[in-house]
Amino acid sequence: MPQSNSSEVYIIGIGQVPVGEHWDQSLRDLAVRALRSAVADAGVEAPEALYLGNMLGALLSDQQHLGALVADWAGYRGIEAATVEAACCSGASALRQAYLAIRSGAHRVVVAMGAEKMTDSVNGATTAGLAMAADAEAEAAVGLSFPAINALLMRRYMHEFSLRREDFAAFAMNSHANAVGNPNAMFRKAISERAYLEAPAIADPVGLMDSAPMADGAAAVVLADAETAERLGRRGVRITGSAVATDSLALQERRDMLYLDAVAASTARALDMAGRTTDDVSFFEAHDAFTIMSILSLEAAGFASRGEACRLAAEGEVSRTGRIPICTMGGLKARGHPVGATGVYQAAEAVLQLKGQAGDCQVEGARVGVIQNIGGSGATVVTHVLEAD
Amino acid sequence: MPQSNSSEVYIIGIGQVPVGEHWDQSLRDLAVRALRSAVADAGVEAPEALYLGNMLGALLSDQQHLGALVADWAGYRGIEAATVEAACCSGASALRQAYLAIRSGAHRVVVAMGAEKMTDSVNGATTAGLAMAADAEAEAAVGLSFPAINALLMRRYMHEFSLRREDFAAFAMNSHANAVGNPNAMFRKAISERAYLEAPAIADPVGLMDSAPMADGAAAVVLADAETAERLGRRGVRITGSAVATDSLALQERRDMLYLDAVAASTARALDMAGRTTDDVSFFEAHDAFTIMSILSLEAAGFASRGEACRLAAEGEVSRTGRIPICTMGGLKARGHPVGATGVYQAAEAVLQLKGQAGDCQVEGARVGVIQNIGGSGATVVTHVLEAD
Numbered sequence: 025m026p027q028s029n030s031s032e033v034y035i036i037g038i039g040q041v042p043v044g045e046h047w048d049q050s051l052r053d054l055a056v057r058a059l060r061s062a063v064a065d066a067g068v069e070a071p072e073a074l075y076l077g078n079m080l081g082a083l084l085s086d087q088q089h090l091g092a093l094v095a096d097w098a099g100y101r102g103i104e105a106a107t108v109e110a111a112c113c114s115g116a117s118a119l120r121q122a123y124l125a126i127r128s129g130a131h132r133v134v135v136a137m138g139a140e141k142m143t144d145s146v147n148g149a150t151t152a153g154l155a156m157a158a159d160a161e162a163e164a165a166v167g168l169s170f171p172a173i174n175a176l177l178m179r180r181y182m183h184e185f186s187l188r189r190e191d192f193a194a195f196a197m198n199s200h201a202n203a204v205g206n207p208n209a210m211f212r213k214a215i216s217e218r219a220y221l222e223a224p225a226i227a228d229p230v231g232l233m234d235s236a237p238m239a240d241g242a243a244a245v246v247l248a249d250a251e252t253a254e255r256l257g258r259r260g261v262r263i264t265g266s267a268v269a270t271d272s273l274a275l276q277e278r279r280d281m282l283y284l285d286a287v288a289a290s291t292a293r294a295l296d297m298a299g300r301t302t303d304d305v306s307f308f309e310a311h312d313a314f315t316i317m318s319i320l321s322l323e324a325a326g327f328a329s330r331g332e333a334c335r336l337a338a339e340g341e342v343s344r345t346g347r348i349p350i351c352t353m354g355g356l357k358a359r360g361h362p363v364g365a366t367g368v369y370q371a372a373e374a375v376l377q378l379k380g381q382a383g384d385c386q387v388e389g390a391r392v393g394v395i396q397n398i399g400g401s402g403a404t405v406v407t408h409v410l411e412a413d
Numbered sequence: 414m415p416q417s418n419s420s421e422v423y424i425i426g427i428g429q430v431p432v433g434e435h436w437d438q439s440l441r442d443l444a445v446r447a448l449r450s451a452v453a454d455a456g457v458e459a460p461e462a463l464y465l466g467n468m469l470g471a472l473l474s475d476q477q478h479l480g481a482l483v484a485d486w487a488g489y490r491g492i493e494a495a496t497v498e499a500a501c502c503s504g505a506s507a508l509r510q511a512y513l514a515i516r517s518g519a520h521r522v523v524v525a526m527g528a529e530k531m532t533d534s535v536n537g538a539t540t541a542g543l544a545m546a547a548d549a550e551a552e553a554a555v556g557l558s559f560p561a562i563n564a565l566l567m568r569r570y571m572h573e574f575s576l577r578r579e580d581f582a583a584f585a586m587n588s589h590a591n592a593v594g595n596p597n598a599m600f601r602k603a604i605s606e607r608a609y610l611e612a613p614a615i616a617d618p619v620g621l622m623d624s625a626p627m628a629d630g631a632a633a634v635v636l637a638d639a640e641t642a643e644r645l646g647r648r649g650v651r652i653t654g655s656a657v658a659t660d661s662l663a664l665q666e667r668r669d670m671l672y673l674d675a676v677a678a679s680t681a682r683a684l685d686m687a688g689r690t691t692d693d694v695s696f697f698e699a700h701d702a703f704t705i706m707s708i709l710s711l712e713a714a715g716f717a718s719r720g721e722a723c724r725l726a727a728e729g730e731v732s733r734t735g736r737i738p739i740c741t742m743g744g745l746k747a748r749g750h751p752v753g754a755t756g757v758y759q760a761a762e763a764v765l766q767l768k769g770q771a772g773d774c775q776v777e778g779a780r781v782g783v784i785q786n787i788g789g790s791g792a793t794v795v796t797h798v799l800e801a802d
Contacts, residue, residue: 050550073657081545082471086553088545089500092659092792096666102678104657105793106506109496111478117495121510128516130655156470156477161439164475266519268462268493270481277485289491403481404494 034253037066037246038372043360046240054242055139062244072131073104077114077138078364111157116367116397116406137244138365157400159274174314175227185331193220194337195315196233203354205384210360241362265298265409286405287324298409306390307349309370311398367397378412423642426455426635427761432749435629443631444528451633461520462493466503466527467753472542500546505756505786505795526633527754546789548663563703564616574720582609583726584704585622592743594773599749630751654687654798675794676713687798695779696738698759700787756786767801
């Protein structure tokens with residue numbers, strides 16, 4: 025095993041395919057584009073290893089074994105490769121494995137990427153596929169799709185804290201407002217509170233504007249050890265914290281369904297590893313697959329007291345100029361949520377923020393970013409802390 | 414990140430569910446059994462992380478997100494977990510990630526496991542699922558299932574080296590003879606050359622006895638750093654080499670379809686890392702999904718010259734007492750091939766060999782074992798070297 029100074033891990037390149045409905049591009053096409061773009065951005069010939077997050081390739085594209093396939097089609101035949109899957113946080117799980125591969129000293133340059141092709145399906149296959157992130161026997165089998173699971177969570181939260189639907193609007197409005205400045209976002213369009221309220225119901229009380237869209241997309245980041253990053257002149261953003269925690273897949277098994285234990289554990293561990301507290305965080309890329317998930321994440325992560333997240337949003341504190349900006353480039357709601365790729369988009373967006381290259385989305389003075397990708401309704405939570413060097 | 418002496422990685426516990434048709438057990442049942450058994454064998458309370466190899470959960474069990482699910486159902490809710498997929502070498506890919514996790518210093522006790530439920534399907538869904546290990550556009554779409562791909566390889570090999578079907582019999586006979594002594598094997602029954610020759614054709618010239626069976630199974634191994642292994646009194650078997658290499662998924666893209674580049678590269682790298690040559694190897698757990706794969710693996714790995722593997726087998730040199738014993742506990746052909754679990758069965762079997770606990774399957778004086786798990790027709794190859802301490 026080659027020896028390297030592997031105690032520090034840098035992100036030295038990023039690549040993003042605009043999120044959307046790519047009818048003319050297959051899963052492998054999207055993946056290859058993002059991968060080649062990230063490798064070019066890093067200024068290296070080829071990565072030594074590739075970890076690819078994907079959830080629905082088997083069901084919607086009749087293709088597994090994507091690690092080797094995408095490596096080959098991108099021109100990197102021969103390198104180490106594997107697919108990593110943890111439902112909707114497959115992307116961040118791939119990032120975690122890439123991080124560990126650098127830390128282990130096994131490799132100097134490793135790509136973490138995610139790719140998902142969701143729009144090309146019929147008869148609700150995508151929704152059925154996503155239900156495989158939940159417990160097939162306890163949830164999916166009785167009809168609990170993800171909108172339904174989130175409807176239960178949202179209803180219960182409204183009951184516990186005496187809230188109305190309009191109290192959730194600020195989260196959707198924030199994500200949409202932020203997406204306007206992101207050229208890779210699916211919906212670059214601000215929405216009004218009225219548009220939020222008048223949008224069709226998906227699974228009452230979850231409305232269309234509470235829900236992240238199905239989308240096609242692929243994103244990649246190139247990781248390197250400190251010496252390699254230095255040699256390439258590409259220091260700038262470092263991963264200072266990385267942690268994964270899990271919980272039951274089924275809501276019914278949870279201690280308290282409104283408190284995401286795995287969010288609490290992985291956020292605490294990642295911040296601790298970085299030597300940071302929530303007060304140090306410049307922005308938080310929350311997993312807003314549904315507005316209720318943003319809320320439960322903010323509270324379990326320690327950015328808001330329980331029952332207070334809606335007030336935080338209403339007061340503008342989650343916006344770009346607020347106390348804890350979230351979903352700064354549109355989040356899952358407006359950038360889009362190509363499930364296995366989402367966690368890697370979060371990483372690429374955090375890199376832009378920390379390098380001051382986020383354009384109209386820029387959070388002024390961003391130094392410490394937390395990105396959090398969630399599988400299922402909180403069953404796997406992957407949290408990374410990224411810092412400007 | 415906790416600091417640990419992570420430069421040496423030990424296997425401190427193993428668990429195997431007997432391979433077979435488990436009509437009364439689901440994918441999660443099988444996985445939980447193997448995991449709990451391995452953790453008990455290691456003498457630890459719980460692992461810190463779990464990497465689970467699986468290929469067909471989405472298609473045949475409507476379940477993904479297996480890492481968190483299996484961790485929870487086994488009683489280890491909260492630990493880090495992810496699924497790793499690289500087609501038929503998903504198991505060894507999980508082992509590779511567990512190895513890197515220990516090497517990185519992130520964890521001290523990590524489980525690598527694999528689980529697969531293949532028998533519970535209708536209308537050829539399992540064969541169609543396995544075809545997702547090949548290139549969906551170039552191979553599967555034109556009807557190339559894995560038996561068909563291996564038929565092309567076998568026919569071409571017979572042509573190039575002027576061989577007949579009976580020349581392949583020794584590989585099937587060896588695997589079956591070895592399985593007799595393995596309580597976890599699916600087919601504990603020796604076969605004659607006549608039985609080999611008279612077995613039904615699957616995809617001419619591939620016959621039933623050239624082909625590993627579809628099966629249900631789950632296996633797990635517990636990895637630990639040297640200090641932890643020492644403290645638990647469970648040193649004994651160490652991973653001294655670990656390497657992954659890839660190739661094109663599609664046969665038609667290969668330089669030479671009878672030479673497995675990724676086998677050559679990953680074997681050479683793993684042996685080099687261990688400071689070993691093929692001469693030092695006591696046994697080789699080859700990926701005998703089809704007899705032709707054993708042959709191509711032996712040749713590309715450097716255990717036989719090109720075109721000579723059949724002669725090696727005919728002379729008895731791949732048997733337990735030969736120069737390079739292969740598939741010592743039955744291999745994929747007779748132990749069975751629950752795809753995502755196979756690579757972990759190989760690891761568990763190598764541990765038994767190196768500890769002198771392989772019973773009737775024991776290779777006398779085994780000190781250095783090479784295990785090799787192959788995805789697709791050689792597109793991902795994961796090779797590990799295990800040594801008695």
